[in-house]
Amino acid sequence: MLTVFVGIVFAFLMLPLLVVFPISISSAAYLQFPPPGFSWQWYQRYLNDPGWIDATIRSVQAASLCTVLAMGLGVPLSFALVRSRRRWVRALDRLAAAPIIVPTIILSIALYGVFSRLQLIGAWYGVAVAHTVLALPFVVILTSAGLRTFDEAQEQAAAGLGASWFIAVWRITLPQLRPSLVSAAFLAFVSSFDELVLAMFLSGASMTLPKKMFDNIMMEVDPTIAAVSVLQILLVGVCLGLTALFGRGALATTISR
Amino acid sequence: MSSRVADARERLLLLLALPALVLLLGLFAFPVLRLLAMSVEGGSLEYFEKAALDGLYVSVLADSLRIASVVTGICLVLAYPVALWLSRAGRLGLALGLFALLLPFWTSVLVRTYAWMVLLGRNGVMNRMLRDWGLIDAPVMLLYNTSGVLIGMVHVLLPYMVFPIYAALLRVDPDLGRAAEGLGAPAWRAFTRITLPLSLPGVSAGCALVFVLSLGFFITPALLGGGRVIMISMLIEQQVREFLDWPFAAALSAVLLAVTLGIYALVGRFGGKSHLATP
Numbered sequence: 001m002l003t004v005f006v007g008i009v010f011a012f013l014m015l016p017l018l019v020v021f022p023i024s025i026s027s028a029a030y031l032q033f034p035p036p037g038f039s040w041q042w043y044q045r046y047l048n049d050p051g052w053i054d055a056t057i058r059s060v061q062a063a064s065l066c067t068v069l070a071m072g073l074g075v076p077l078s079f080a081l082v083r084s085r086r087r088w089v090r091a092l093d094r095l096a097a098a099p100i101i102v103p104t105i106i107l108s109i110a111l112y113g114v115f116s117r118l119q120l121i122g123a124w125y126g127v128a129v130a131h132t133v134l135a136l137p138f139v140v141i142l143t144s145a146g147l148r149t150f151d152e153a154q155e156q157a158a159a160g161l162g163a164s165w166f167i168a169v170w171r172i173t174l175p176q177l178r179p180s181l182v183s184a185a186f187l188a189f190v191s192s193f194d195e196l197v198l199a200m201f202l203s204g205a206s207m208t209l210p211k212k213m214f215d216n217i218m219m220e221v222d223p224t225i226a227a228v229s230v231l232q233i234l235l236v237g238v239c240l241g242l243t244a245l246f247g248r249g250a251l252a253t254t255i256s257r
Numbered sequence: 258m259s260s261r262v263a264d265a266r267e268r269l270l271l272l273l274a275l276p277a278l279v280l281l282l283g284l285f286a287f288p289v290l291r292l293l294a295m296s297v298e299g300g301s302l303e304y305f306e307k308a309a310l311d312g313l314y315v316s317v318l319a320d321s322l323r324i325a326s327v328v329t330g331i332c333l334v335l336a337y338p339v340a341l342w343l344s345r346a347g348r349l350g351l352a353l354g355l356f357a358l359l360l361p362f363w364t365s366v367l368v369r370t371y372a373w374m375v376l377l378g379r380n381g382v383m384n385r386m387l388r389d390w391g392l393i394d395a396p397v398m399l400l401y402n403t404s405g406v407l408i409g410m411v412h413v414l415l416p417y418m419v420f421p422i423y424a425a426l427l428r429v430d431p432d433l434g435r436a437a438e439g440l441g442a443p444a445w446r447a448f449t450r451i452t453l454p455l456s457l458p459g460v461s462a463g464c465a466l467v468f469v470l471s472l473g474f475f476i477t478p479a480l481l482g483g484g485r486v487i488m489i490s491m492l493i494e495q496q497v498r499e500f501l502d503w504p505f506a507a508a509l510s511a512v513l514l515a516v517t518l519g520i521y522a523l524v525g526r527f528g529g530k531s532h533l534a535t536p
Contacts, residue, residue, distance in 0.1 A: 002341065012335075084271070105490040113288065218480075
């Protein structure tokens with residue numbers, strides 16, 4: 001009975017992801033289910049529309065920069081949070097977790113106010129930096145989970161053999177943390193690539209992909225959006241598969257922490 | 258370790274934390290505090306008074322709290338059995354289950370909301386199927402009302418409830434349940450007396466997370482509510498975008514933030530965890 005119930009819940013979770021596939025290859029111009037015929041026209045429309053392609057490129061740029069920043073700041077931060085014995089670390093730990101808890105709409109209008117003054121509205125790197133605030137907690141959660149299971153004596157051994165601390169971390173620690181780091185980078189990328197609320201306020205006229213999709217849903221629901229959705233689901237699926245392959249379950253172990 | 262070495266080590270760790278600290282202060286703490294300060298501009302509480310005295314704003318806040326409670330309740334009922342099943346699943350079941358949770362979890366909220374519009378619309382998949390099976394004559398309104406918003410929000414927030422409960426269940430020693438059954442307790446009794454109480458920290462953590470996240474929800478109610486369901490975050494957005502009333506938006510933000518942090522503090526008191534790295 002438990003299994004049947006759980007099966008229904010999983011079906012509920014997967015249903016919306018599955019339904020966009022037939023819609024995206026429909027020949028009908030409006031939503032019709034089941035589709036009357038087959039056509040690639042919505043994918044062609046996406047690929048031939050400079051508006052969609054520009055938005056996609058902008059989102060990839062912002063997500064890439066966000067990933068680099070979140071990893072560059074978050075991994076060193078995790079070392080400090082896990083290893084320092086000082087009291088300020090607890091306060092910093094709370095501060096780093098806060099962006100998950102504080103509603104995004106509050107952060108969005110707060111940053112909107114600051115960014116308008118700095119004339120950063122509409123700059124893709126502004127969106128990327130703002131997304132870094134939201135991605136940082138994910139990176140810290142995964143990296144510190146990995147770091148806590150790492151035996152620091154290995155670094156001391158390397159240091160005893162004459163390696164500087166940075167070399168020891170680079171050659172000994174980070175390679176062993178790779179599963180956590182791969183998962184963290186993936187989460188940072190996807191969280192920025194999918195983010196809409198911050199982007200709504202900060203991206204101005206130069207839309208990111210989620211903003212473009214939002215406007216498209218508000219104006220006219222045509223199946224182009226289904227084609228874009230399918231491409232996004234496939235992207236996440238591939239990234240998730242790669243993370244499972246190279247992340248060796250870091251994601252799952254962190255969840256069950 | 259001598260104290261000089263320890264000091265040098267602490268200095269290095271502080272240095273490592275510094276860039277992230279600058280980002281968090283400059284682009285998180287400072288902007289949010291600056292916004293909150295706007296709500297008491299001129300040293301008066303008039304904007305809070307406006308929010309408290311106008312029936313519209315009070316009812317939006319009440320609606321938001323009500324929707325967040327219902328979403329939390331539904332998520333709990335759906336998530337607990339899933340977490341329980343996962344905690345007892347074999348390797349393959351666990352891998353499939355986590356995939357079924359993580360794929361939607363990491364798919365854009367926008368994509369999922371759009372998919373629900375396709376499913377729940379007047380001529381959508383659901384209505385079509387119900388009509389074909391002869392269960393209904395006229396289309397049921399599932400979209401652009403509270404039920405649509407609830408379905409969409411539960412779908413987005415369910416994984417946030419499953420993960421903490423699953424983590425709590427994994428920490429329960431399976432031998433305890435076996436011991437209870439060995440002593441003659443039927444399986445359901447072993448569950449209600451042993452497993453369930455020991456998993457409650459995960460339940461409270463999951464409930465707090467889902468409640469707080471749903472309180473601040475924006476995209477899903479904006480799209481699936483069709484303008485009929487207004488939540489507090491939509492009100493804040495409207496004040497900034499349409500009326501450019503920053504102090505009032507700031508006051509509403511302060512209220513939302515106070516409720517959010519209040520719930521976290523409450524759960525934290527009863528043993529939940531709201532921090533990241535320190536075990």
